[in-house]
Amino acid sequence: MDDVRELYDGCYRRLVAQLFVVCGNLAEAEDAVQEAFIRALEKPRRFSAIENPEGWLRTVALNIVRSRFRRAATFQRLMRRTGPTADSVPGLSPDHVALVDALRRLPWEQREVITLHHIVDLPVREVAAQLGVPEGTVKARLARGRTRLGPLVRDFVEEVDHV
Known part of the structure; x- marks a missing residue:
């Protein structure tokens, strides 16, 4: 070894x-x-x-x-x-690219729970079961991830709101 x-x-x-x-x-x-x-x-x-x-x-x-x-x-x-x-496969919109880029900047655990909860649309209970962690851990990771994600998507969200 x-x-x-x-x-x-x-x-x-x-x-x-x-x-x-x-x-x-x-x-x-x-x-x-x-x-x-x-x-x-x-x-x-x-x-x-x-x-x-x-x-x-x-x-x-x-x-x-x-x-x-x-x-x-x-x-x-x-x-x-x-x-x-x-022709039948839609291209990635700029907002999709911006969101993926922002998510990549998060730690893996936070990115994972945010994706499963908000993109895959699983409830916290199912995210916890799928990852094998307590629901409280999922909630904490979601909270920390949202906090870190906010500044990363703020400019993108403001651009979308103004269009």
């Missing part, structure tokens, strides 16, 4: 940079490298016997990126054949 930690500290950034060059998407590169490390941790004995662990991680991460790329390409082909046309 300590060996993997040292390897992670020593080569994670380098591997992400290498994968980024291949796939052109930083988040995808990070996900693939993290998944490679997870696979290494799932079989520690086998991984410790590998002669070139960084090379193994790179190969696994590249295979993950390739696999995701193939799946995405297959999905796109299927959607062109059977899915909705570009």
Whole structure:
């Protein structure tokens, strides 16, 4: 476990940079490298016997990126054949983009409860059950999230009110 930690500290950034060059998407590169490390941790004995662990991680991460790329390409082909046309899919309105941007600035727990409660329209009780937390925790996260979200959407709300 300590060996993997040292390897992670020593080569994670380098591997992400290498994968980024291949796939052109930083988040995808990070996900693939993290998944490679997870696979290494799932079989520690086998991984410790590998002669070139960084090379193994790179190969696994590249295979993950390739696999995701193939799946995405297959999905796109299927959607062109059977899915909705570009005309029938509404574009994102500026207010939708602004709201998503504001929500991304919130901590995960607050974003999660606000989305489930206000966007998915689940009652507090169901949000609590789905997340496995007490209702009071959901209410507290909602309150804190709304407080943080207010200044982030104030300009956007004022623009909508004036139009």
